[in-house]
Amino acid sequence: MNVGKVSKRVEQVFPFYVMDIMEKAKALEEQGENVVHMEVGEPDFPTPEPILKAAQGFLEKGDVHYTKAQGLPALRKKIARYYRDEYNVDLSPERIFITPGASGALTVALASLIDAGDEVLTCDPGYPCNNNIVTLFGGQPTSINVGEEHGFQLTGQLIAQAWSKATRGVMMASPSNPTGATVNFDQLQNIVQTITEREGFLISDEIYHGLVYGQRAISALEISDDVFVLNSFSKFFGMTGWRLGWLVVPEYAISAANRLMQNLYISAPTPSQYAALAAFDEDTRVILNQRRDEFEQRRDRLYEGLESLGFVMMAKPQGAFYIYADCRLFTDDSYAFALELLEKAGVATTPGKDFGSSEPARYLRFAYTTSIERIEEGLKRIKTFLAERGS
Amino acid sequence: MNVGKVSKRVEQVFPFYVMDIMEKAKALEEQGENVVHMEVGEPDFPTPEPILKAAQGFLEKGDVHYTKAQGLPALRKKIARYYRDEYNVDLSPERIFITPGASGALTVALASLIDAGDEVLTCDPGYPCNNNIVTLFGGQPTSINVGEEHGFQLTGQLIAQAWSKATRGVMMASPSNPTGATVNFDQLQNIVQTITEREGFLISDEIYHGLVYGQRAISALEISDDVFVLNSFSKFFGMTGWRLGWLVVPEYAISAANRLMQNLYISAPTPSQYAALAAFDEDTRVILNQRRDEFEQRRDRLYEGLESLGFVMMAKPQGAFYIYADCRLFTDDSYAFALELLEKAGVATTPGKDFGSSEPARYLRFAYTTSIERIEEGLKRIKTFLAERGS
Numbered sequence: 001m002n003v004g005k006v007s008k009r010v011e012q013v014f015p016f017y018v019m020d021i022m023e024k025a026k027a028l029e030e031q032g033e034n035v036v037h038m039e040v041g042e043p044d045f046p047t048p049e050p051i052l053k054a055a056q057g058f059l060e061k062g063d064v065h066y067t068k069a070q071g072l073p074a075l076r077k078k079i080a081r082y083y084r085d086e087y088n089v090d091l092s093p094e095r096i097f098i099t100p101g102a103s104g105a106l107t108v109a110l111a112s113l114i115d116a117g118d119e120v121l122t123c124d125p126g127y128p129c130n131n132n133i134v135t136l137f138g139g140q141p142t143s144i145n146v147g148e149e150h151g152f153q154l155t156g157q158l159i160a161q162a163w164s165k166a167t168r169g170v171m172m173a174s175p176s177n178p179t180g181a182t183v184n185f186d187q188l189q190n191i192v193q194t195i196t197e198r199e200g201f202l203i204s205d206e207i208y209h210g211l212v213y214g215q216r217a218i219s220a221l222e223i224s225d226d227v228f229v230l231n232s233f234s235k236f237f238g239m240t241g242w243r244l245g246w247l248v249v250p251e252y253a254i255s256a257a258n259r260l261m262q263n264l265y266i267s268a269p270t271p272s273q274y275a276a277l278a279a280f281d282e283d284t285r286v287i288l289n290q291r292r293d294e295f296e297q298r299r300d301r302l303y304e305g306l307e308s309l310g311f312v313m314m315a316k317p318q319g320a321f322y323i324y325a326d327c328r329l330f331t332d333d334s335y336a337f338a339l340e341l342l343e344k345a346g347v348a349t350t351p352g353k354d355f356g357s358s359e360p361a362r363y364l365r366f367a368y369t370t371s372i373e374r375i376e377e378g379l380k381r382i383k384t385f386l387a388e389r390g391s
Numbered sequence: 392m393n394v395g396k397v398s399k400r401v402e403q404v405f406p407f408y409v410m411d412i413m414e415k416a417k418a419l420e421e422q423g424e425n426v427v428h429m430e431v432g433e434p435d436f437p438t439p440e441p442i443l444k445a446a447q448g449f450l451e452k453g454d455v456h457y458t459k460a461q462g463l464p465a466l467r468k469k470i471a472r473y474y475r476d477e478y479n480v481d482l483s484p485e486r487i488f489i490t491p492g493a494s495g496a497l498t499v500a501l502a503s504l505i506d507a508g509d510e511v512l513t514c515d516p517g518y519p520c521n522n523n524i525v526t527l528f529g530g531q532p533t534s535i536n537v538g539e540e541h542g543f544q545l546t547g548q549l550i551a552q553a554w555s556k557a558t559r560g561v562m563m564a565s566p567s568n569p570t571g572a573t574v575n576f577d578q579l580q581n582i583v584q585t586i587t588e589r590e591g592f593l594i595s596d597e598i599y600h601g602l603v604y605g606q607r608a609i610s611a612l613e614i615s616d617d618v619f620v621l622n623s624f625s626k627f628f629g630m631t632g633w634r635l636g637w638l639v640v641p642e643y644a645i646s647a648a649n650r651l652m653q654n655l656y657i658s659a660p661t662p663s664q665y666a667a668l669a670a671f672d673e674d675t676r677v678i679l680n681q682r683r684d685e686f687e688q689r690r691d692r693l694y695e696g697l698e699s700l701g702f703v704m705m706a707k708p709q710g711a712f713y714i715y716a717d718c719r720l721f722t723d724d725s726y727a728f729a730l731e732l733l734e735k736a737g738v739a740t741t742p743g744k745d746f747g748s749s750e751p752a753r754y755l756r757f758a759y760t761t762s763i764e765r766i767e768e769g770l771k772r773i774k775t776f777l778a779e780r781g782s
Contacts, residue, residue: 004617006647007506009528013650046453055662059447062437064632100491100634103656115398116507116529132654137400138507138529226395241455241661243491256397259404263523265494269660270632271446 013132018350021338025348036378038366039348041177042240043321047275048287051239054278055271064270069261071098071246072273078280079246089221097247097257098268102207102232105247106133107264109203109228112249112256114139119166123154124356125324125363127177127205140166145358148314152181152324156194169201174217175208178355178365179324180299180317185218192223203228207245210236210288212319213296226250233272235320236288237279242272295321298368298375305379306366309386323366324352330386334361345385347378404523409741412729416739427769429757430739432568433631434712438666439678442630445669446662455661460652462489462637463664469671470637480612488638488648489659489667493598493623496638497524498655500594500619503640503647505530510557514545515747516715516754518568518596531557536749539705543572543715547585560592565608566599569746569756570715571690571708576609583614594619598636601627601679603710604687617641624663626711627679628670633663686712689759689766696770697757700777714757715743721777725752736776738769 018039025035046052058064070076076093083089099105106129114120116138122130124143131141144162146154154172172191174183183191195202204220204227220227232245249257261267278284299316302323307313312326331337335351341364342348352363368375409430416426437443449455461467467484474480490496497520505511507529513521515534522532535553537545545563563582565574574582586593595611595618611618623636640648652658669675690707693714698704703717722728726742732755733739743754759766 004641004643006503006644007509009506010503010647010651013647013654015646015650016653019653042457047455049453052450052453052455056447056450059443059450062440062443064438064443064630066433066631100660101657103654107655111527112397112401115400118398129654132650136502136651136654137527239455240457241658243657243660250395252395253397255406256401256404259406259523260401260527262407262410263404263494263520263527264498265634266492267632267634269491269634269663271662272660 009136009138012135014128016128017335017354021342021348021350024339024342028342028346033346035342036347036374036381037370038368038378039350040367040369042369043235043238043291044369044371045238045291047242048238048284050278050281050284051237051275055275058271058274067267067270067273069258069265069267071096071268072277075273075277078277082280083219083221087219087222089219091221091248094254095248095251097249097261098273099245099247099261100265100268101234101243102205102230102245103129104265104268105230105245106130108247108257108260109230109249110134110137110139111260112253113201113228114168117166118168119164121159121162121167121170123172123176124358125152125178125352125360126356127173128354130171143356143358147358148326152176152179152314153183153187154191155187156190159191159194163198167198167200169203170195171203171205173205173207175212175317175319177208177320178322178350179314180320180322181314182212182215182217182318185222188218188220189223192220192227196224201228203230205230207232207235208320211292211295211321213292213299215318217319221248228253233276233279236292237276238288238291239272239276239279242269242275244268244272244276295368298372299323301372302366302368302375305375309379309383321368323368324363325366326362327364328362332361334364338364341382341385345381347381400527403526405519407519408726408745412733412739412741415730415733419733419737424737426733427738427765427772428761429759429769430741431758431760433760434626434629434682435760435762436629436682438633439629439675441669441672441675442628442666446666449662449665458658458661458664460656460658461649462487462659463668466664466668469668473671474610474612478610478613480610482612482639485645486639486642488640488652489664490636490638490652491656491659492625492634493596493621493636494520495656495659496621496636497521499638499648499651500621500640501525501528501530502651503644504592504619505559508557509559510555512550512553512558512561514563514567515749516543516569516743516751517746518564519745521562534747534749538749539717543567543570543705544574544578545582546578547581550582550585554589558589558591560594561586562594562596564596564599566603566708566710568599568711569713569741570705571711571713572705573603573606573608573709576613579609579611580614583611583618587615592619594621596621598623598626599711602683602686602712604683604690606709608710612639619644624667624670627683628667629679629682630663630667630670633660633666635659635663635667686759689763690714692763693757693759693766693770696766700770700773712759714759715754716757717753718755719753723752725755729755732773732776736772738772
């Protein structure tokens with residue numbers, strides 16, 4: 001009964017190529033094949049026991065009503081305290097919004113900031129939803145090539161070069177998805193300063209904080225109060241399916257973020273918010289630190305393994321749970337290579353073209369969201385595959 | 392570090408006036424006052440026991456991971472079957488998306504359909520987020536006055552009169568918020584036909600289905616496959632805080648909705664989806680039907696009570712849990728009157744101006760989301776207040 005056409009807006013939102021890989025992997029498994037999954041950007045661990053218990057305790061009462069649009073005051077207080085403890089940052093809970101995943105935080109931040117035609121600088125390679133959500137709100141994402149020569153991270157200089165009259169701000173992530181690359185304090189300070197001089201905004205995606213190895217992650221809030229910071233209970237806190245994240249906004253955006261929360265979400269899911277009250281407890285932290293150590297071991301094993309197989313490796317990534325491996329010695333089309341790896345070796349990975357358009361065909365993203373045993377098995381399979389392939 | 396300004400977009404998103412009422416009510420309660428809450432658009436009942444149990448059973452395993460972006464296949468199958476049982480509509484689960492509340496369904500539907508400058512016809516009075524979300528996506532909401540003379544519902548004729556060159560489609564709700572007014576089959580068919588002739592879209596908000604008294608609610612899917620239908624687990628199923636709803640889309644929008652779900656939400660909350668698997672069980676239905684009967688009794692008591700106090704009443708609303716009462720005999724400013732009612736009588740209501748701009752100052756919305764005893768108490772307080780006020 002209507003024109004039968006979707007919006008032009010949504011036609012610019014591209015599907016994730018990894019979905020093809022996942023579907024094919026599922027089909028193989030239904031035929032009885034065994035697949036090593038290194039395509040999934042989701043920790044394999046269950047929800048930590050104390051968080052589960054907090055949820056179960058809350059559900060016993062059965063009163064699962066809306067919370068305030070901004071989120072439970074008790075949870076916002078705990079997050080504020082977390083910033084004090086982890087980053088030595090003094091943060092008012094009034095600036096913290098509990099969102100449905102970091103996805104919700106991203107949406108609220110962008111809707112607060114951009115108007116039609118506004119340009120937003122993003123990173124390539126980077127999280128694909130960034131560009132898509134900018135597009136959904138009528139903005140113009142312009143990707144900065146932050147390839148190998150830049151250590152896969154943004155710099156003030158790159159921002160200065162890319163800045164145009166239409167530019168309103170910058171989105172970045174440290175650690176980055178898909179590379180795990182991080183910025184240090186001086187680099188982040190330089191980024192913030194470059195943006196400040198141009199009166200732009202910074203949206204700093206810090207969802208992989210906590211999963212950083214052998215160093216400490218720097219929050220943009222250590223450098224300025226006037227930044228938007230996204231974080232999530234999904235990655236370090238192991239709560240993916242609960243769909244819970246948070247957004248820190250500058251003072252001037254509190255009212256806007258509140259109105260957006262009311263209109264777009266009413267509130268974040270209540271059981272998840274009560275569950276997350278236990279996320280900062282000491283016994284939870286013990287579990288989370290063990291998991292972080294496990295991730296670090298996996299990273300070391302996978303990095304070493306891929307290197308010895310002939311992948312061209314970037315510097316060892318300091319965070320997240322990804323290795324972005326250059327497969328140029330095997331192929332000039334990493335998407336075709338990913339399909340081949342899946343079909344012939346039973347190893348699922350994510351092709352580079354999910355993360356941008358600057359040389360994506362050279363790269364595969366391996367996620368170490370599976371056990372050391374499965375990583376070993378995966379490496380063995382790739383070795384056999386490469387030997388038979390004779391490349 | 393930035394221009395310190397929010398987007399023009401978000402400046403057009405207005406706060407809900409009821410938030411002022413709720414804040415003032417909270418302040419009164421903190422001073423020890425007792426407030427009768429008739430402002431809240433949320434059922435007062437706890438989550439039905441079988442739904443809670445399903446959630447608890449799921450959480451025992453602890454594996455709370457993402458679901459498919461479209462939602463659990465088992466839940467989508469149950470919803471499809473619900474359409475067969477309740478509406479005699481044959482619906483493929485492929486057309487059903489599980490969303491974070493009906494808010495998520497609304498966002499996905501509008502982002503799928505409108506581009507900048509597209510006009511969308513909405514109802515006044517109506518759900519305020521409709522206009523706001525259209526605005527957020529750069530669309531132009533144009534409200535149709537569906538006041539008392541139209542029985543507070545849309546008609547094909549009103550649509551035909553309002554249609555302009557820029558119009559892309561129509562949003563409506565039956566039962567309506569804030570009035571509870573419904574459309575019957577012929578009226579809905581007429582609406583659909585009028586839109587079809589103009590090659591527009593219809594977004595039919597059916598979140599109050601199930602809460603309809605003495606008749607059956609008609610779904611737009613009974614009339615056409617080419618409509619967007621929103622529904623929710625919040626109202627009839629009593630699951631507000633779980634943030635779960637669904638969206639039915641026409642075939643042509645399946646791919647778009649999928650991409651939007653991936654980018655905007657990843658997936659709806661997993662514990663809520665598993666909980667909702669029990670929402671269609673027979674033992675849940677027994678509880679839900681009892682609650683619906685309780686709502687019907689409350690409606691009757693409140694309607695009668697307000698009428699006897701001198702409010703000018705519309706025809707008795709057939710659904711939802713609201714009465715939209717005309718207080719023109721007491722005031723020409725219902726917002727000021729709502730504040731007075733709260734401060735002097737301890738009764739919280741929602742002022743008409745939250746629902747549009749056509750004569751909002753005449754109306755107050757009373758929600759019967761509180762017990763018969765509290766409704767009686769509220770009516771008594773209003774009576775005393777009016778007597779003392781001498782109006």
